[in-house]
Amino acid sequence: MFDHGQPSYAEVNKDVLSVMLETGPKYWMLLGTTMSVAGICFFMPWIYQLFVGVGAAGMNRNAVWGSYLSNFIFWIGLSHSGTLLSAVLHITNSPWRKAIYRSAEAMTLFSLMTAAMFVMVHLGRVWFVHWSFPIPNQMGLWPNFRSPLMFDVMAITTYLTASSIFIYMGSVPDFAAVRDASTGLRRRLYTIFSFGWRGTAREWHTLGWAYTFFAIFVIPLAVSVHSIVSWDFALSIVPGLHHTIFAPYFVCGAIFSGTAGIVTVMYCLRKFLNFERYIGQVHLDSLGKLLITLSLIWSYINILELFSSWYGGTSFELEALQFKLTGFYAPLYWEMILFCAFVPLLILFKKIRWSWNKMLVISILINVGMLTERFIIVATSQPRKFLPDAFGFYFPSWIELSITVGAFAIFATLFLIFIKWVPAISIYEVKETLKPLRRDA
Amino acid sequence: MSTFVEKLRQYRKPGYYDKFDYHWTMTIDLDRCTGCEACMVACQAENNLPIVGEKRFAENREIKWIRIERYWEGEYPDVKMRFIPMLCQHCDDAPCETACPVFATYHNQDGLNTQIYNRCIGTRTCAVYCPYEVRYFNWFTYTWDEPLEQQLNPDVTVREKGVMEKCTFCIQRIRIAKDNAKDDDRRRVRDGEVVPACVQSCPTEALVFGNSNDPEAKVSKMMKNPRGYKVLEELNTTPSIVYLTKVHS
Amino acid sequence: MSKISRRDLLQYIGAGGIGVVGGVLYGESVQQNVELLIPQVVPPEDYSPGVATWYNTVCNQCPAGCGISVRIREGKAKKIEGNPVHPVSQGRTCARGQAGLNALYNPDRIRTPLQNVGQRGSGNFEEISWDEALTTVGSRIGRLKIDNEASRVRLLCGRVRGHLDELFLQFMNLLGSDHYQQYDFTYPSALMAANKMSFGTDVLPYYDIRNAVFLLSFGADYLGTWISPVHHSLAYGHLRQGREGRRGKTIQIEPRMSLSGAAADEWIAARPGTEGLLALGIAHALVSEGHYHGSDRDEWSKALQAYSPSLVSAETEVSEDKILRLAREFGTSTASLAIAGGATAAGTNAVASIVAVNALNYLAGNLSQPGGIIFNPDPAFSATAGSRQAGFQGMLDLIGAMKAGDVDVLLVHDTNPVFALPDNVGFRQAMQNVPLIIALSSFRDETTEMADLILPTSTYLESWGDDVPDPGVGFPVASISQPVVATLYDTLPVGDIVLSLARQIGGELPIHMRWGTMEEFIKERWREEYDQRGSEGEEQEFEAFWQAALEAGVWGQPGAVAGDQPVPLSSSMIASIADPVSRFAGDESDYPFVLHPYLTATFFDGRGANLPWLQEMPDPMTSVVYGSWVELNPVTADELGIREGDVLDVESPAGSVRVPALIFPAIRPGVVAIPVGQGHAAYGRYARDRGVNPIHIVATLIDDQSGDLAWAATRVKLKLTGERLQIIKTDGVTRTLGRQILGPENDHA
Numbered sequence A: 001m002f003d004h005g006q007p008s009y010a011e012v013n014k015d016v017l018s019v020m021l022e023t024g025p026k027y028w029m030l031l032g033t034t035m036s037v038a039g040i041c042f043f044m045p046w047i048y049q050l051f052v053g054v055g056a057a058g059m060n061r062n063a064v065w066g067s068y069l070s071n072f073i074f075w076i077g078l079s080h081s082g083t084l085l086s087a088v089l090h091i092t093n094s095p096w097r098k099a100i101y102r103s104a105e106a107m108t109l110f111s112l113m114t115a116a117m118f119v120m121v122h123l124g125r126v127w128f129v130h131w132s133f134p135i136p137n138q139m140g141l142w143p144n145f146r147s148p149l150m151f152d153v154m155a156i157t158t159y160l161t162a163s164s165i166f167i168y169m170g171s172v173p174d175f176a177a178v179r180d181a182s183t184g185l186r187r188r189l190y191t192i193f194s195f196g197w198r199g200t201a202r203e204w205h206t207l208g209w210a211y212t213f214f215a216i217f218v219i220p221l222a223v224s225v226h227s228i229v230s231w232d233f234a235l236s237i238v239p240g241l242h243h244t245i246f247a248p249y250f251v252c253g254a255i256f257s258g259t260a261g262i263v264t265v266m267y268c269l270r271k272f273l274n275f276e277r278y279i280g281q282v283h284l285d286s287l288g289k290l291l292i293t294l295s296l297i298w299s300y301i302n303i304l305e306l307f308s309s310w311y312g313g314t315s316f317e318l319e320a321l322q323f324k325l326t327g328f329y330a331p332l333y334w335e336m337i338l339f340c341a342f343v344p345l346l347i348l349f350k351k352i353r354w355s356w357n358k359m360l361v362i363s364i365l366i367n368v369g370m371l372t373e374r375f376i377i378v379a380t381s382q383p384r385k386f387l388p389d390a391f392g393f394y395f396p397s398w399i400e401l402s403i404t405v406g407a408f409a410i411f412a413t414l415f416l417i418f419i420k421w422v423p424a425i426s427i428y429e430v431k432e433t434l435k436p437l438r439r440d441a
Numbered sequence B: 001m002s003t004f005v006e007k008l009r010q011y012r013k014p015g016y017y018d019k020f021d022y023h024w025t026m027t028i029d030l031d032r033c034t035g036c037e038a039c040m041v042a043c044q045a046e047n048n049l050p051i052v053g054e055k056r057f058a059e060n061r062e063i064k065w066i067r068i069e070r071y072w073e074g075e076y077p078d079v080k081m082r083f084i085p086m087l088c089q090h091c092d093d094a095p096c097e098t099a100c101p102v103f104a105t106y107h108n109q110d111g112l113n114t115q116i117y118n119r120c121i122g123t124r125t126c127a128v129y130c131p132y133e134v135r136y137f138n139w140f141t142y143t144w145d146e147p148l149e150q151q152l153n154p155d156v157t158v159r160e161k162g163v164m165e166k167c168t169f170c171i172q173r174i175r176i177a178k179d180n181a182k183d184d185d186r187r188r189v190r191d192g193e194v195v196p197a198c199v200q201s202c203p204t205e206a207l208v209f210g211n212s213n214d215p216e217a218k219v220s221k222m223m224k225n226p227r228g229y230k231v232l233e234e235l236n237t238t239p240s241i242v243y244l245t246k247v248h249s
Numbered sequence C: 001m002s003k004i005s006r007r008d009l010l011q012y013i014g015a016g017g018i019g020v021v022g023g024v025l026y027g028e029s030v031q032q033n034v035e036l037l038i039p040q041v042v043p044p045e046d047y048s049p050g051v052a053t054w055y056n057t058v059c060n061q062c063p064a065g066c067g068i069s070v071r072i073r074e075g076k077a078k079k080i081e082g083n084p085v086h087p088v089s090q091g092r093t094c095a096r097g098q099a100g101l102n103a104l105y106n107p108d109r110i111r112t113p114l115q116n117v118g119q120r121g122s123g124n125f126e127e128i129s130w131d132e133a134l135t136t137v138g139s140r141i142g143r144l145k146i147d148n149e150a151s152r153v154r155l156l157c158g159r160v161r162g163h164l165d166e167l168f169l170q171f172m173n174l175l176g177s178d179h180y181q182q183y184d185f186t187y188p189s190a191l192m193a194a195n196k197m198s199f200g201t202d203v204l205p206y207y208d209i210r211n212a213v214f215l216l217s218f219g220a221d222y223l224g225t226w227i228s229p230v231h232h233s234l235a236y237g238h239l240r241q242g243r244e245g246r247r248g249k250t251i252q253i254e255p256r257m258s259l260s261g262a263a264a265d266e267w268i269a270a271r272p273g274t275e276g277l278l279a280l281g282i283a284h285a286l287v288s289e290g291h292y293h294g295s296d297r298d299e300w301s302k303a304l305q306a307y308s309p310s311l312v313s314a315e316t317e318v319s320e321d322k323i324l325r326l327a328r329e330f331g332t333s334t335a336s337l338a339i340a341g342g343a344t345a346a347g348t349n350a351v352a353s354i355v356a357v358n359a360l361n362y363l364a365g366n367l368s369q370p371g372g373i374i375f376n377p378d379p380a381f382s383a384t385a386g387s388r389q390a391g392f393q394g395m396l397d398l399i400g401a402m403k404a405g406d407v408d409v410l411l412v413h414d415t416n417p418v419f420a421l422p423d424n425v426g427f428r429q430a431m432q433n434v435p436l437i438i439a440l441s442s443f444r445d446e447t448t449e450m451a452d453l454i455l456p457t458s459t460y461l462e463s464w465g466d467d468v469p470d471p472g473v474g475f476p477v478a479s480i481s482q483p484v485v486a487t488l489y490d491t492l493p494v495g496d497i498v499l500s501l502a503r504q505i506g507g508e509l510p511i512h513m514r515w516g517t518m519e520e521f522i523k524e525r526w527r528e529e530y531d532q533r534g535s536e537g538e539e540q541e542f543e544a545f546w547q548a549a550l551e552a553g554v555w556g557q558p559g560a561v562a563g564d565q566p567v568p569l570s571s572s573m574i575a576s577i578a579d580p581v582s583r584f585a586g587d588e589s590d591y592p593f594v595l596h597p598y599l600t601a602t603f604f605d606g607r608g609a610n611l612p613w614l615q616e617m618p619d620p621m622t623s624v625v626y627g628s629w630v631e632l633n634p635v636t637a638d639e640l641g642i643r644e645g646d647v648l649d650v651e652s653p654a655g656s657v658r659v660p661a662l663i664f665p666a667i668r669p670g671v672v673a674i675p676v677g678q679g680h681a682a683y684g685r686y687a688r689d690r691g692v693n694p695i696h697i698v699a700t701l702i703d704d705q706s707g708d709l710a711w712a713a714t715r716v717k718l719k720l721t722g723e724r725l726q727i728i729k730t731d732g733v734t735r736t737l738g739r740q741i742l743g744p745e746n747d748h749a
């Protein structure tokens, strides 16, 4: 379990809390960088776009959806695995989960937020976004519950709420640990955050069942979220999008890219926060096996999708299929197949699976592939629907590319802030996995 | 609660949309249409469609509520050009309507697919869902070179950036006709009283508009023409526009 | 012919049945240029906020003379529609007609009189007052008049009809100059000449497309640009689907498919320049196959001897079978009609071709028959329209006079020869020799830019006038133009300018020049016409008539259809025509392609290019907006390795233009087509520096018999420049890909 020797309870506290309590110039520089990138690449172009209109992006009359929505699905997808994986592993009682789940759940939260940002960026009149919430108003107007976008609003807000509660609940004993290890303002704050946690048996008991309850609750929620995101597309009758396989396809893809994302984040935690002792080979191995499984399912669904398009035999589907496989964006499609179907097969080799560096590369490639997948879904189908005369073409503008890059900086910023406020590794659960201490030690 | 359930039942009942007060319908005779595009300019004039400029046109950001699609058949010398005017089909089972999260587009009691600019938040989902590609988005706030704005039709809203728009079957003309009918102490609008701008201008009289609930209306008779068909009928959107196919001789 | 019965029309005129309110009061009330915050404290009778009024007037976007109704709200023009009682437009308009509002509210209108202060043509103008402008002109030409040098004053107009034409004439008479001429690129001079030859009259007949069953068009894009597009479109709709169980058929013969070609059942791309020969071949077959039964049958077969289908087939590259079939269908259809225009009427064989087409009509017995050619009665006004068209030859004469220094003052109104003449005739250069050029114009087009003095005219929507549509519709018709809105700027209707100038010149004014305004003048002339027509009566009677005519916008006499006129068409005519095959400028080995310039339904001859709605109206056949292109057959393009957007130098013996290539499936290999209309060097922000003008590289061959410019008789060569340019168009993929879009029967890709 622990590659570099088992730490003592005190060492766990110290290792984890030191990340929060000791802040060096490197951290500030990093935070400064991510915040500047987010400001320059994300917010400035967005503000410009708010002034001139969504025309600042590359979308046009035949291709009304573009990279903003690709990014939206990508980040929603990335959000999976975090909370979902954590919950599944919790109820299946997998001990290797304990070191990674806090960061994974944080990932869920932050990618959901980033995804929500893309909804805002996408909207033509974001200043009226509240109309998509069922807020009672004097006009007596309600949102349209038949719209998959409304399902989205519901699903995402619910998932965001549930995930937030889930991560918060699991952190309460750790907040107490922070409280105990700090003084002054921080102590007072964490007294509030920890709800006065004292660690009584009753408290542990309550936390235990509440946590399990939420874990069970969150699993169908996570599955539904990406199913619903897929319905934004599948409920249209657009050739290439109107596929019943879309919900499982999206869910599988989401967990796939989410898992790969976890590998990336784990690597960074290990590397930069010196968590080598807690995040070890066993995690990498398990995540690797999960990735292979997901990749195989993903490939299978892709083959199915191609098959049903071809088998359906309508001019609409065949055209869409042909464009996807051989059209302008075909190189991106084949890049996606390479990165998501073939590259993960390398993980079958133990030598690769056990190498942090190689796994980092693979995990990043998978997510590049998955980002491409989302782009292909949006960019190749809806500009070429039923009437050939109205066929169009979409290419992202530099504003979109910039915002795409900026989103990663937003995510990183949120994460950097997170590690200063919440223990990035669950202290008490890691301790649960420690072998009982020998008295003579 | 019970009224709510009742309403829901009624709403869910198949054919809910069949019982229109008026059912505004258009027929387009492709054997008459010459592709002259008078209808396009008429619509632009009537409905305050913007002049987007060369740059925006090059980016495919034009706004044309009615457009003429052109299809070539065959190769030289036996080559033929086929025109087909394409505008919102006012589908009775409109995919665009289910898509809109805020009811900015919905079906009204006259069988129109209406578009409420004020309510639109600009998700563009409706445009993706519409198989006829007749929804046009305001990528920018367009302006008119002074004094061209003096021509703007005061009966029609000028749209701002971020809003979806499309053919309304010239709803302002329908409203005026209804008002006139009311002022005249008539309950109903007579056949031929509502003439949308495109129909009005069409120099070959390819377009006919009217209330298909009235069996005596010209449009009802045109719809019975054996050449009649609906574009992409297999998608089951139940369009309100019946095309009459071109005759081959 | 027209769908409106005599009774309807009279009813409309009598009762003012469409509820328009008379324009006289309105016209009086809006004679103000100051814009007030609250425009009218005591509003005019017909001004109520929120309520629209409609005024009938005449469209001026092309010479067809459609009647239009303009919707006015709060004193602003909002919409143009066809005038439902006008027999030409019958309630419809074309796209150009709609876009008239863009002319009225065009941001680039000339708003005050302007004086050139820089070099001529440099575009440096300074605002001056009307008084100053009129005095300058008046004193200058007044002096010439006194010096008996008035013939050094020339007046050049576009196509001006109705009483404005008479006013111009009287003005020139007053001066003592007989140099009043008109030039309109689209004026069917060859058609006039050929009809004069065939029928002895150069009034355009009425082509009864509406009642035809078989329409054979030699190059005439009757649905887009030829003579009276809206009227023909109405007729076409009727021909196709207006008669229960009897669908008319149309055939189009032209090297590049036009709108009318697209609408046709069959499109035949004969070898360019041989269309007239094809007509003779068809005529030969018609006679030899026994479809002609006239007593002079033998003479005709003798006259047509040289044009046997087999020979004609070889020359025209139209199969013999097809010629025989066309002859049979044309000869046996109950109502067949052949028309000629476009490139067919713009070769060196233009008149010959049209005469051949006229002969076809004669042989098939289509003259003075429903669905055939119907001869118009005398126009409603005694002044015949078009008789002052200078034609190309007249323009060459004018250029010669200018070059020779014989012109002191050139008055130009509503015509743009700098744009609409080939570069190498040197109109622009010749203008440099004229000491004073005065433009009466609403827009700063290329010719106006050359003026020393610009007298800004009000647009047709702000002016009084009248019109006799040409061709007529088979019975006498006259339309009234009235201002539908208050004049926007410090401009004057052209008639009022002429009247003011007449007063400036001084001397004894002839009776008609004494009227203060065009409005009074028109009304007085209508009164005279009214009296002349034997409707003498009390004053009151004319007032009522005038009021009704003003409301209806048109007056007509549907009953007065011309009787059977003797048609002096004999077989000897065939012998008297020139070579029925066109010659081309440029050697085929050096210049392998025939240049096919064509008028567009969007810009017509270029006058629509300053209207943004038209710039944004996709070209009907190609969907291109905002630019020019050269069309190539796909096979030709393939052979030359040319892709869409490759910029080509199109070089003729007379010049060259640089324009991107567009692959066009319906053009004959060996022919390249460039639309006319773009390529303006001036003419406002929407037109300027956009595309190219193919007229500029047309070689100056002329039609053998009419002396008109043979603008379709130039050969060109193509050179790839290596540059590329995005052609802006709305089309995606222009094949149906087997989808059910055009209807069940059309389900083939």
Ligand SMILES: Nc1nc2c(c(=O)[nH]1)N[C@H]1C(S)=C(S)[C@@H](COP(=O)(O)OP(=O)(O)OC[C@H]3O[C@@H](n4cnc5c(=O)[nH]c(N)nc54)[C@H](O)[C@@H]3O)O[C@H]1N2
Pocket (backbone or CB within 6 Å): A138
């Ligand atoms: N276009 C137009 N503008 C006008 C006028 C016009 O005729 N046309 N008339 C002018 C005149 S004379 C007037 S008095 C003003 C009136 O102008 P406003 O006072 O703006 O009048 P309303 O729109 O009638 O009502 C205002 C709001 O009060 C809400 N309301 C209704 N009952 C209650 C209540 O019990 N409590 C609260 N808190 N809110 C309630 C309504 O839902 C509505 O949103 O408009 C002036 N402006």
Ligand code: SF4
Pocket (backbone or CB within 6 Å): B087, B088, B089, B090, B091, B094, B095, B096, B097, B113, B129, B130, B131, B132, B133, B134, B135, B166, B237
């Ligand atoms: S044509 Fe398109 S926009 Fe119009 S009702 Fe149908 S789906 Fe909606």
Ligand code: SF4
Pocket (backbone or CB within 6 Å): B099, B100, B101, B102, B103, B104, B105, B119, B120, B121, B122, B123, B124, B125, B126, B127, B163, B164
């Ligand atoms: S763009 Fe507007 S109308 Fe269309 S779905 Fe979105 S909110 Fe509704």
Ligand code: SF4
Pocket (backbone or CB within 6 Å): B042, B043, B044, B046, B047, B065, B066, B087, B166, B167, B168, B169, B170, B171, B196, B197, B198, B199
């Ligand atoms: S019905 Fe009205 S809104 Fe619709 S295309 Fe015609 S003119 Fe435009």
Ligand code: SF4
Pocket (backbone or CB within 6 Å): B032, B033, B034, B035, B036, B037, B038, B039, B040, B068, B085, B201, B202, B203, B204, B205, B206, B207
């Ligand atoms: S105006 Fe009429 S004929 Fe012309 S393109 Fe439109 S529908 Fe066709």
Ligand code: SF4
Pocket (backbone or CB within 6 Å): C059, C060, C061, C062, C063, C064, C065, C066, C089, C092, C093, C094, C095, C096, C097, C098, C228, C229, C230
């Ligand atoms: S054909 Fe068109 S441009 Fe010409 S007069 Fe008629 S409406 Fe005007």
